[in-house]
Amino acid sequence: MTTSQHARSAATPAADEEALVRALAGLSLTAPATVAAGALVRTGLADAWAELPSPLGPIAVAWNGRGISWIDRADDPESFAERFAARVGRPLARASGMPERLARSVAARLAGGRRVRIPLDLRGRTPFEVAVWMKALEIPRGEVRPYGWIAAEIGHPRAVRAVGTALAHNPVPLVVPCHRVVRSDGSIGQYSLGGPAAKRTILASEGLDPDELEVAARSGRRFLGSATTKIVCLPTCHNARRIAAPHRRPFGSLGAALAAGYRACRECRPASGALAAA
Amino acid sequence: MDPDDALCYRLAKDLDEAFPALVEAHAGRLYTIAHRTLGVPSDAEEVAQDALVRAHAALGTYDADRIRALRLKPWLATIAVNLARNRRRRATDRRPPTSLEPLVVAGLEPRIPSAAGPLEMAERRDARRRLADELLRLPPAMREAIVLRHVDGLSVAETALALGRPEGTVKAQVHRGLAQLRLHLAPDFLDPTTSVKELTA
Structure with missing residues (x-):
């Protein structure tokens, strides 16, 4: 290399090694905000939320990398955020939309799909609460069970009131169908997502007639047997609803049905409900 | 205490x-x-x-001792480099190198200090873009180093x-990489027939 070339190289920043190293250090970038925000949501250290349609109108659904964490009314985003802060406490930000797979499975579940697997983030909840919610998940669309049924099924037959409290604290209503749990006297009972009226709406959207339910329970028709199969069910069990009108045999108590030679349905397990009702 | 060491203690806790x-x-x-x-x-x-x-x-999955002993900067860099490598391998369609102009517009490329005159700013922005583009033309292993x-x-x-390479290898890759960048960034000032070895001797 000639002297003149040396001089000219040194005078050109890009050709000078030190300047080049400095220039490389200057290639640092600021990450778009989505990098940190997305990482925190995916690791479950923050939550995102979006609006989804439901039979009750638009609902707010919060989620993170572990699953759906909160479902609430969407009528007022501010009070939604407040309730989330009070009960969950993690940072929350509105997202433009839900991850497609999660949105699809929530929509499928709201449409009644039972086999849809939806990850749920139930961190910080008691094992009892989780047991109640998981049991409620087993109740098929269009059917209801008494609070006492849940209590008996999870092995705490006397904890009917605690079951009611746990259901009232259900962080993911509609996905965990606490609306399908009613009082053993047949009245619809309370509902966290907008009160009894909303509960009626959602049950009706699943093909049940809430008035009819209450009338039947009050007039003592708490169990329904089939004269042909000699199987007795809870009235909303899909097996009971298939019984042709001439073969329907209502019972006021499970004891009466068993005495008449009926056996309990293995799917709706009316004994669980009867136990707690007693 | 190095801020990362303090962070590792907190992460372990x-x-x-x-x-x-x-x-x-x-x-x-x-x-x-x-x-x-x-x-x-x-990407x-x-x-x-x-x-x-x-x-x-x-x-x-790490126990507290392992987290406290971590060297966070290189450890995280390994994860990013490996993920970037996987993505590059998946990208079968060889996309042309992107111009960085949209990044400057989006405010992600650091701005040139406004004390510099418009011409100087434009020149420096252009220099950054050329450097970043040249970096992308280096062989991947050299570029990573x-x-x-x-x-x-x-x-x-x-x-x-x-x-995960010997220090000697890294030194050589960095050395050759810098030489190539100098060669490509300053074609006007260097004799194209001059070998990289001569250049950096």
């Missing part, structure tokens, strides 16, 4: 409590590493986010650790 601080401190450099090795902003964004998620998952050593600012030892 309570991972979920301390992890947001790790994200805050390292998201930018992971994005930089991914961006400067891949050249595609959307870099995904790689940086994935790297943080992987790091959280890995830390969840240069990005970690000189863009991210790791030491030779940390770069070697992060890339």
Whole structure:
């Protein structure tokens, strides 16, 4: 290399090694905000939320990398955020939309799909609460069970009131169908997502007639047997609803049905409900 | 105490409590590493986010002693480099190197200090773009070494650790990489027939 070339190289920043190293250090970038925000949501250290349609109108659904964490009314985003802060406490930000797979499975579940697997983030909840919610998940669309049924099924037959409290604290209503749990006297009972009226709406959207339910329970028709199969069910069990009108045999108590030679349905397990009702 | 050592102590004590601080401190450099090795902003964004998620998952499986002993900078760089490499391999369609102009517009490329005159600013912006583009034309292994050593600012030892290569290899790759960048960035001032070895001798 000639002297003149040396001089000219040194005078050109890009050709000078030190300047080049400095220039490389200057290639640092600021990450778009989505990098940190997305990482925190995916690791479950923050939550995102979006609006989804439901039979009750638009609902707010919060989620993170572990699953759906909160479902609430969407009528007022501010009070939604407040309730989330009070009960969950993690940072929350509105997202433009839900991850497609999660949105699809929530929509499928709201449409009644039972086999849809939806990850749920139930961190910080008691094992009892989780047991109640998981049991409620087993109740098929269009059917209801008494609070006492849940209590008996999870092995705490006397904890009917605690079951009611746990259901009232259900962080993911509609996905965990606490609306399908009613009082053993047949009245619809309370509902966290907008009160009894909303509960009626959602049950009706699943093909049940809430008035009819209450009338039947009050007039003592708490169990329904089939004269042909000699199987007795809870009235909303899909097996009971298939019984042709001439073969329907209502019972006021499970004891009466068993005495008449009926056996309990293995799917709706009316004994669980009867136990707690007693 | 090195801020990363303090962070490792906090992570060892309570991972979920301390992890947001790790994200805050390292998201930018992971994005930089991914961006400067891949050249595609959307890919870099995904790689940086994935790297943080992987790091959280890995830390969840480490015991407290292992977390306290971690060298966070090279450890995180390894994750980002590996994810970027996987993505590059998947991209069968060889996309042309992206121009960085949209990044400057989006405010992600650092702005040239406004004290500089408009002409100087334009020149410096242009120089940055050319440098970043030339970086993307280096062979991947050489590019990774240069990005970690000189863009991210790791030491030779940390770069070697992060890339799982002997220090001697890293030194040679950085050396040859710088030489190639000088060659390509200053074609007007250098005799094209001069070999890299002569240039850097």
